[in-house]
Amino acid sequence: MSLLTTIKKTGRNLEGMIAGNAAKRAGDMDILDKLKQEHEEAHELLEKIVDSTSGSERKSLVKKLKGALIPHLRAEGKVVYDAIIALRDKKVKQDGAEGHLEHDLAERTLLTLLKIKNATSPEFSAAAKVLKELVEHHVEEEERDVWADVRENFSADDRLQMNRDFEAAKKKVRVPA
Numbered sequence: 676m677s678l679l680t681t682i683k684k685t686g687r688n689l690e691g692m693i694a695g696n697a698a699k700r701a702g703d704m705d706i707l708d709k710l711k712q713e714h715e716e717a718h719e720l721l722e723k724i725v726d727s728t729s730g731s732e733r734k735s736l737v738k739k740l741k742g743a744l745i746p747h748l749r750a751e752g753k754v755v756y757d758a759i760i761a762l763r764d765k766k767v768k769q770d771g772a773e774g775h776l777e778h779d780l781a782e783r784t785l786l787t788l789l790k791i792k793n794a795t796s797p798e799f800s801a802a803a804k805v806l807k808e809l810v811e812h813h814v815e816e817e818e819r820d821v822w823a824d825v826r827e828n829f830s831a832d833d834r835l836q837m838n839r840d841f842e843a844a845k846k847k848v849r850v851p852a
């Protein structure tokens with residue numbers, strides 16, 4: 676390759692990179708990477724809640740989980756599930772509907788857990804275990820089925836925009852007291 680061709684090619688590559696970056700904003704990331712981070716955070720909290728033997732520690736962990744999980748569930752429902760439900764494919768629509776149902780169950784189980792006063796009681800331990808199992812089952816299916824639907828139907832740029840919408844939607848969520 677001649678020097679001139681190399682220079683021209685490098686120039687074109689740089690132009691492409693600059694044009695590509697122009698659309699990017701600070702903090703931009705793929706929605707699926709963001710969801711993964713939050714799933715890990717929820718998993719860690721749930722594990723600590725189930726394993727802890729201290730009532731006060733359990734209470735503060737559940738509060739923390741509520742502050743993270745409820746915005747995640749609601750914003751994900753809006754930005755991810757509603758987007759795939761709007762597609763034509765029946766199986767994809769079903770994945771979205773299933774996700775919404777499981778979110779509803781998770782949120783209700785979390786609210787049940789929050790109502791139990793004695794955090795070292797068998798009732799609390801049972802509700803914490805059920806919530807952990809529910810969330811783990813849900814996350815496993817979501818990361819496998821829903822994410823495949825998202826990857827197949829939305830471009831990398833769409834997924835950056837979905838993450839911006841996800842962050843905005845989370846800020847609007849009013850977490851119950």
Ligand SMILES: [Fe+2]
Binds near residue numbers: 710714747751817
């Ligand atoms: Fe999720």
Ligand SMILES: [Fe+2]
Binds near residue numbers: 748751774778813817
């Ligand atoms: Fe979810």
